[in-house]
Amino acid sequence: MTTRPVTPSCIPGLGVIIMAAGQGKRMQSKLAKVLHPVAGKPMVLYVVELACRLADRGVAVIVGYQGDAVRAVVEAADGRVAVAEQARQLGTGHAVLQARPIFAETPAGRPSRYLILNGDTPLLTETTVRALVALHDERKAAVTLLTAVLDDAAGYGRVIRRRRDEWREGSPENAVETIVEDTDASPEERLVREINVGTYVVEGEFLFPALDRLDPRNAQGEYYLTDIVRQAVRQGQSVAALRLPSIEEGLGINSRAHLADAERVIRRRIRARWLEAGVTMRDPDSAWIDAGVTIGRDAVLYPHVTLEGRTVIGEDSTIHSGVRIADCVLGSRVEILDHCVLRDSRIEDDAHLGPFVHLRPGVLIRRSAKVGNFVEMKKTELGEGAKANHLSYLGDATIGKGVNIGAGTITCNYDGAHKHRTVIGDRVFLGSDTQLVAPVTVGEGAVIAAGTTVTQDVPADALAIARAPQVNRAGWAAKRRALLAGGESLPAANKPASSKAGQPRKASRKSSGKELPRRPR
Known part of the structure; x- marks a missing residue:
């Protein structure tokens, strides 16, 4: 021994x-x-x-x-x-x-x-x-x-x-x-x-x-x-x-019912200890805190928060309702809005997350960064002061300081066999609906136009645009409304007319001597 x-x-x-x-x-x-x-x-x-x-x-x-x-x-x-x-x-x-x-x-x-x-x-x-x-x-x-x-x-x-x-x-x-x-x-x-x-x-x-x-x-x-x-x-x-004055602490656990009883007692003790240590709980009975969790002074837990594993919550941080955090480290003054799920990640001081954020293992959110509604991240570093506020998937990526991630951005990290990384330099602006097909690097200060699919590296301070040119057909919408108002039928969109032999034939673009407007492409 x-x-x-x-x-x-x-x-x-x-x-x-x-x-x-x-x-x-x-x-x-x-x-x-x-x-x-x-x-x-x-x-x-x-x-x-x-x-x-x-x-x-x-x-x-x-x-x-x-x-x-x-x-x-x-x-x-x-x-x-x-x-x-x-x-x-x-x-x-x-x-x-x-x-x-x-x-x-x-x-x-x-x-x-x-x-x-x-x-x-x-x-x-x-x-x-x-x-x-x-x-x-x-x-x-x-x-x-x-x-x-x-x-x-x-x-x-x-x-x-x-x-x-x-x-x-x-x-x-x-x-x-x-x-x-x-x-x-x-x-x-x-x-x-x-x-x-x-x-x-x-x-x-x-x-x-x-x-x-x-x-x-x-x-x-x-x-x-x-x-x-x-x-x-x-x-x-x-x-x-x-x-013993009370049997509570003396009895062994011999059944699932005993296990449930012990769970209630231990969690009550845990809550009492953190309340005594200076943690605010809006509804203590609904807080679910594991034995290995550490919570800093003046942290605030709203109702129905779940803290699991070896999670650490820094001082003055606020965790709102419906949040589940497992094996994460949060710095000071971090705010997590409602209904986020965070696992095996690290969030530095003054960061802001939620609502409805999903952090999978390996995420690092740097100081003062923001992650917003319906953003999922995995094995990604989001730089200091960077923002990913809406509807994005960021996986296997390194994102620099001050980057703006537009709504709908996706890092396409999987080619069907292997995962690849995306690197985005400091102060890059990504427009909405951007796809980055990894492996790819975007240089510092670059701008990616909305709707762009990035398949090649983008130099620093460059503008990248990769999308089909827009075509405007004058008067199309007015003609369409007029035909509909006159009760005339329009041909089915993209559906060929059938011949008597059962073979498709080209639909005529003439009807009653009038030319029908083309569908926009």
Whole structure:
């Protein structure tokens, strides 16, 4: 195990073991339970991050089902976390036992006590865990466990005390005697509403010898971690318990319903944290903010904003309604108007986007640039102060400072087999309905006339025009209106008349001795 730097928040002598080996069958999923995301982050990472803030003698994560995938997620989050595998699922006690070789190699010395956590408890708070460790130290206990009281305790391990008619913290007559799993409980024990949350602090010298003595003769045929409580009592050692005032943070996620509940709680906490940090939310309940998002002071979020992944919002920026931003970095004083979708892009200070802008991955919007209605961009840099205000597609392009992109401009970047780049120099003016067939370069200061299809490089300061010449036919419209007003029929546009043999023949341009106006071309 790699030595972890000790920080002021670490608890001296504490090692942490996280159980993350289970499949989670009730989730009805192909994905291991602990990898299901809560507020955009795999639930196991909430537990790993909590453990890393507290332990100075190392963190071990026990993996099993889809172990390679869980290992990859955990090690990517913190390379100093050690991972052990539970190859056979033989119970929680057997899972914890797999951590022994890891802590035997700890350079800083073996832990004086172990914190044991479940990888499916993302709601557990640091405040609660610190209180649990403090109680353990105060009582000089061999085992200290976290408990809660439920109206319906079915399915959970029951905490059995010497006297259960009234509960008083620390009272000798209320001392914990044992924990009985639901499947092994007697009818009387099933009436107990105090449950084991599954979070423990265990003395270092007691833990692994107690695990070696576990007996799998029970309803599940497994090595129960909870049996170490009975062992401690038999040895005359103290077993302490900390009762949660609210069950919310203690229960593990075992179903999709639990997952949805956890999502609501985590997102509520996230919103509260950013409100406290100086972010304005017009309708906090509708703001959807992932755990990895960072928001600057005095930013404003309008209703129904979604911020995902590792998004960063700068100070004094404003995000209007219906906007979805994923893995983007926004500078200060950026304004995003309604109904934009931005992904994996960077927007510098004072830029203005929207409404209805779509930024695909790889876009860079420089300072004070503007992107307007119904503009889509991909792998494109829009220069400082440049404008693309209307109805354009800009892909695989580099666009310089002060450029004006006319409405309807398209960079034709794909030839059916390969993508090609378009380069537009500083201060270029592109007229409306311009197509740039890549690869092509437009030099600085050039002007592209409206309706032009650019297929060749344009020199700096040149005017490029590529379109058919306009033809005006005098009086055509007046003649047409006169014929229609007189009730005379006009020949079908571009439709040849049929001969008796079924072959097309030329339509006559004469009717009643009058020449019909030609269609404009």
